[in-house]
Amino acid sequence: MSFSDAIKICFQKYMDFNGRAKRPEFWWFALFCVVVSLVLGMASSALSTLFSLATLLPSLAVGARRLHDTNRSGWLQLLWIIPLIGWIIMIVFLAQQGSSEDNQYGSTPAN
Template identity: 45%
Template sequence: MDFQTAVKTCFSKYADFKGRASRSEYWWFVLAEVIVLIVASLIHEYVYFIAALGFLLPVLAVGARRLHDIGKSGWLQLLMLIPIVNLVLIYFYVQPSQPEANPHGAPAA
């Protein structure tokens, strides 16, 4: 999946916490978020706040779908709230997809 397709997919599945998201879909979307937030922070703090709110739900949704892709629960994203322990999430996010279907559906394209 390329950058543009990943961003379109994640915004079209804005609040879809079901299904699976490939590694490339997740990381391309995270890159887009980082770029937008950096540019927004250079403009004004209110623009940054609005951009961060706009990305909040899609980032949580794609994160949950990414965890589903490796056979984990989306609720593991709550580890973000615990400093240092949230590094476990990065480990999960970089894991390869399960090639077979799991309880969350067929592998992402």
């Protein structure tokens, strides 16, 4: 999956908390959000905040779909609230390869 495909899919599925997302979809979108937020933050913290608010829902949705791909509940994103330990756990979960077979959250996502 290309960078632009991942961004497009994440914005198209901004309210879709069902199904599964492969690693490239999640990580390309995360990179996009971080880079744009940093660039906007250099210009204006208000612009960066506005962008962060605009991408909050798509970020939560792709995060839930990514966790679903590893056969975990999207509610585990609440671990982000726990400093350091929660962050490490979430990064490990999000970086793991998804299940290669269908799981309770749907069929294996297409490449």
